[in-house]
Amino acid sequence: MTITGSLDASGRELALTRTVPVPARSLWEHLSRSSLLATWYGTFTGDPATGTVQVTMTAEPGQAVAAEYTIHACDPEHVLTVSSSMGEGTWRLSLELEPATVSDADADADADADPDAMSDAVSDGRRATRIVLRHHDVPREMLAYIGPGWEWYLDRLTGVVTGGDIPGMDVWDSEYMPLSESYAALAE
Template identity: 35%
Template sequence: MTPIRTGDVRLIDGEPNLIITRTFGSPAEAVWQTLTESERLREWIGYWEGDPTTGHVSFFMTSEAEDPEPERYTILECDRPRRFAGDTSQGSGAWHLWFELDEIAGVTTLTFGQRLNPGEDVGSIGPGWEYYLDRAEAAHEGRDVAAIAWDDYYPALRDEYAALAP
């Protein structure tokens, strides 16, 4: 597989955001489940534990380690099945992640975003999200997620994404 850069950096409310899109031949509700339900997330990136109605969950990124440390995730916005936004743990390494789903005639466009903090390495963040979103798409479609190899994305897309740095 030869992945291509599908993302770009755009200003939103004066802040740079990495934006990546995907199209799914499914209703928004089905895509929402792939992106938010713990058991569905487990198929492509990890899982969460806790009660999301409290505004916080613990996220375990099992795709990168068998026994990962939990990451506190704060849910800022949840408008099922249209928009979700949240922040990873606090501090200088915190990430603001969000996505929007737009469905037209049973086809859903996912717009995924990450607000970029000053000095963040877009050259590794961009390929990372391309990789994970391709895994999400494969999981959603019932394809073999393991067939998607990180080495196809990085360093192949590093320079293209690095050139987008704000």
């Protein structure tokens, strides 16, 4: 497995991508509906229209604790930008959904993705969607952990929406932690 993330020229923004053979509407539902968000990330409570929700990350082991997420931008089926306090700092994240072609999805196809879902997309003419996850002002000293973590979460989202494998913690050490070295090298 190779990393999909890269730092921008300033070295302050980490961007990871996936292209999946589903419409943006389906991906948006998995970002904006708590019951679908729960299938790959966690749940939220509260009314997003207020500008804040309480998010409980449920995919990782350990005691799940709710954290307040502030919603900075919400353009359905296009972009969601949120921030949350993480320890001493604040994490600001954007998920951008962009139109893509099925050939882009074929080129980006993860080994774990369902090949039938990809074939179905080609045969019925559905468009694909490119997901760009941006971690703004990423703490460079944490790239070795943050990068593999976002790879894992994006693979989980991709698996959920394509019907492919949804990686669990059982593959964290063997498949995702080996990416740490490559992510740490981005900061050099």
